[in-house]
Amino acid sequence: MIAASTFKGRRVALFGLGGSGLATARSLVAGGAELIAWDDNPAQVEAAAKAGIAVGDLREIDWARIQTLVLAPGVPLTHPKPHWTADLANMYAVEIIGDVEIFARERRAHAPDAAFIAITGTNGKSTTTALIAHLIEHSGRDAQLGGNIGTAVLTLEPLTDDRVYVIECSSYQIDLAPSLDPSAGLLLNLTPDHLDRHGSMQHYAEVKTRLVAQSDMAIIGVDDDWCRDIATQIEADGRKVERISKSLPLSRGIFADGGKIRQAADGAVQEIADLSGIPTLRGQHNAQNAAAAIAACRVTGLSDAEIRTGLATFPGLKHRMQPVGRQGRVVFVNDSKATNAEAAAPALQSFKPIYWIAGGLAKEGGIAALEPYFPRIAKAYLIGEAAAEFAASIGERAPFEISGTLDRAVANAARDAGQDAAEMPAVLLSPACASFDQYRNFEVRGDAFVSLVAALDDIEMLVEVGRKGELNG
Numbered sequence: 001m002i003a004a005s006t007f008k009g010r011r012v013a014l015f016g017l018g019g020s021g022l023a024t025a026r027s028l029v030a031g032g033a034e035l036i037a038w039d040d041n042p043a044q045v046e047a048a049a050k051a052g053i054a055v056g057d058l059r060e061i062d063w064a065r066i067q068t069l070v071l072a073p074g075v076p077l078t079h080p081k082p083h084w085t086a087d088l089a090n091m092y093a094v095e096i097i098g099d100v101e102i103f104a105r106e107r108r109a110h111a112p113d114a115a116f117i118a119i120t121g122t123n124g125k126s127t128t129t130a131l132i133a134h135l136i137e138h139s140g141r142d143a144q145l146g147g148n149i150g151t152a153v154l155t156l157e158p159l160t161d162d163r164v165y166v167i168e169c170s171s172y173q174i175d176l177a178p179s180l181d182p183s184a185g186l187l188l189n190l191t192p193d194h195l196d197r198h199g200s201m202q203h204y205a206e207v208k209t210r211l212v213a214q215s216d217m218a219i220i221g222v223d224d225d226w227c228r229d230i231a232t233q234i235e236a237d238g239r240k241v242e243r244i245s246k247s248l249p250l251s252r253g254i255f256a257d258g259g260k261i262r263q264a265a266d267g268a269v270q271e272i273a274d275l276s277g278i279p280t281l282r283g284q285h286n287a288q289n290a291a292a293a294i295a296a297c298r299v300t301g302l303s304d305a306e307i308r309t310g311l312a313t314f315p316g317l318k319h320r321m322q323p324v325g326r327q328g329r330v331v332f333v334n335d336s337k338a339t340n341a342e343a344a345a346p347a348l349q350s351f352k353p354i355y356w357i358a359g360g361l362a363k364e365g366g367i368a369a370l371e372p373y374f375p376r377i378a379k380a381y382l383i384g385e386a387a388a389e390f391a392a393s394i395g396e397r398a399p400f401e402i403s404g405t406l407d408r409a410v411a412n413a414a415r416d417a418g419q420d421a422a423e424m425p426a427v428l429l430s431p432a433c434a435s436f437d438q439y440r441n442f443e444v445r446g447d448a449f450v451s452l453v454a455a456l457d458d459i460e461m462l463v464e465v466g467r468k469g470e471l472n473g
Helices: 019-030 040-052 084-091 099-110 125-138 173-176 201-213 225-236 285-299 306-310 341-350 370-374 387-394 406-418 444-452
Strands: 009-016 034-038 068-071 095-098 115-120 142-147 163-168 183-187 217-221 240-245 253-257 262-264 268-274 322-327 330-334 356-361 377-383 402-405 424-431
Touching: 009 019, 009 084, 009 444, 019 034, 019 068, 019 099, 068 306, 084 173, 095 356, 099 163, 099 173, 099 262, 115 285, 125 142, 125 163, 125 306, 163 306, 173 201, 183 201, 201 225, 217 225, 225 240, 225 253, 225 387, 225 444, 253 285, 262 285, 268 285, 268 306, 285 306, 285 341, 322 370, 322 444, 330 341, 330 444, 341 356, 341 370, 341 406, 356 387, 356 406, 370 377, 370 387, 377 387, 377 406, 387 402, 402 406, 406 424, 406 444, 424 444
Parallel strands: 009 034, 009 068, 068 095, 115 163, 115 183, 142 163, 183 217, 217 240, 240 253, 330 424, 356 377, 356 424, 377 402
Antiparallel strands: 253 262, 262 268, 322 330
């Protein structure tokens, strides 16, 4: 744990006692803060009290005595309207921050030479974060992986100059981190998202810009207009900028050319890495992720040779285009995280022919946006509540069956793919749906897929499976 010692003796109010909120409360107490915490959920308040955290309704405290309000990332700061705690804090001119801001202050105070890589973007940030941490660990260095990827940042190992902290940051976390100053700040891309929380695309972009605005090196994807303008702005402000692209042959920067990652500088172009033989880094979107990771790891001192070796061994991010098994020429891919059509598109772009397992609880718009990829589908196996709707959308564009359940879909897809003469047929779970009609969440759905694949005959598993289908790796 990272104890928030920079808050020693400060009077701090905290709202939000879920996983990261409770971790933040423990960090503040360990650092010597005078903390009072609260949550709208009585069960979370009770759990915090049992953990030794002082709790109390923040409506009833003397805000004139409070110096800092710490909000959990999910608590609205500005839109659709400020949370009532934010209104109270603003009334008394109390600073409002989150756990990433606490981390940034602790780093400056205790380990200013510790490499700090912060990653954001609308899409791809979790894969890029995991890839960076893998490359650093594979080189023999100590990589601390956390933030929005699932491990609360203040639960990481204590700050030391020889550790590299690789932190995924959501827009919510950045909004609560006014002094964020990473060694390398990565902004991958921007498309409309979370506008209910940020009010407008302009404000959403402004929040994301904060992550790179104070970075020693700003690494910015320039495949969309928003990020291109941000790169120009940051550079004009005197910051170092490394542009990356998944599709543009840049005159200066790191870009993808098919499966190859190249760097352009001073009128010359050199190849850095070749992704074509790495199954976990298929597709244009992963080329952008790899380009960003390469740029970030260079900032930490990794050589290109170390980076290439690490890329070749990247296991992929669980539930995101994750190859989990082989049966002869057939590869089985777990993309359970694809809970809407936009999220499923990268996997459908990356494999051919596809034996596609799709369905669940449909999102608005269904799979209409995926029609351009229907010619890549050898057959679709439709499950869950969305099966009939998806069958109507596919129509005569591709063969399909209504399998109903995941076990039947896996068995039938494996049978059919095994008869395909193509070089690498893919049985792809990329549901384009939420899981809640049949599974508690997408993780449980993905684990069920892996277990069903592991039970097939003559299967070579690419991930470890424990008892009762639980993944070990």
